[in-house]
Amino acid sequence: FPAHLETEQQDLEIVQNYLEKFYDLKTEGVKISKKKDSSPVVEKLKKMQKFFGLKVTGKPDLETLKMMKNPRCGVPDVSK
């Protein structure tokens, strides 16, 4: 069970790092936690899922995490 919590925190870090780098998420370095809807993270996650043609859930589901772990270009997907 602890491992599961640890994995979940890792996944959140992957999500935050990805959205900050490529989807202009502003968190001022604050770690995101599992908050309920309408956080900027959910909106950015939905934007990323729509861009990649994934199911738009606003949640870091398996397919979304898999896409985030794909090797990729460092240019952001949304222009700054």
Added chain:
Amino acid sequence: FAITEGNPKWEKKNLTYSIENYTPDLAKEDVDNAIRKAFKVWSDVSPLTFTKISQGEADIKISFYYGDHYDNSPFDGPNGILAHAFQPGPGIGGDAHFDEGEEWTKDHRNYNLYRVAAHEFGHSLGLSHSSDIGALMFPSYGFSDTNDIQLSQDDINGIQAIYGPGNNPIQPTGPTTPHACDRKLTFDAATTIRGEKIFFKDRFYLRKNPYDSEAEVNFISLFWPSLPSGIEAAYEDAERDLVKFFKGNKYWVTQGQYVLPGYPKSIYSTFGFPATVKKIDAAFSDGYTGKTYFFVENKYWRYNERRRSMDAGYPKLITNDFPGIGSKVDAVINDNEFLYFFSRTRQFKFEPQNKRVVAVLKANSWFNC
């Protein structure tokens, strides 16, 4: 496609590039060659030209860096971010940086420099990322045939939106990515695979699994890197958990994502087709009888998987034994007690016992559009 915000572009057509340093992963001439080919991908479809210089400041400067290299975008070592490039402009504008933390190759191993450079130079010319999974400007690295990067129509539309068409009298075109709910969608091949149905079109598969309402579209090479695009027929030998793919007079055998060694092989030596058969249009295998049906032009053959030989008395005319499906088919799958024959944008649901078509559907009816 997407153009970088503010539409930055080069005002001149004849651009210069320089290679500031070289990765030790490849011979110098391999790097030169990969970069030259990567620029040619774009010059082939636009009025732009690219000339390598070694004196003076080039428009596009190419370099390899580890980690932080003081441009506000540090690299992250193996995998993750592979490279980045800057939009057109003076100084760092147009420059392309490659992460030296990666292993750069000139073949199918990660990461192919030619493939990554071609993408980055799209940014150097003013393009942003495209959400079209078949586009070179799609953000994720996708392995494809390393010998020849093919711009998709989406990429060509993008660069020509910025610089106009090239001077080539014959305007090059690129493949488009199939959309599951496109009413004009037709298939090259189809098969079942471990309870799912997979359809093939050009470089892509469209995958329908029973638990997901939407189709997944991706490159065939994602699952089977050594398979060619343009698969023409495929069938599942469920008894042995194998799927066989056909293109021209060759075929491959796979188990899951694993392509068995020793393939492709000839369809003539294994199945006994005569030399007049140049390609297979469609195929399915009946798990109960162990018989596989091959459809070629207006005829079909029946192969005995257990005896590993063609049944006598074949070929026969399709129209004699499968009335109503037309004289030629693109693809076929078997599902429960029915066969589904695909011909252009139509699909015929056929009941083998009574030898009759019981429904005519749209080819993409499996995708719940």
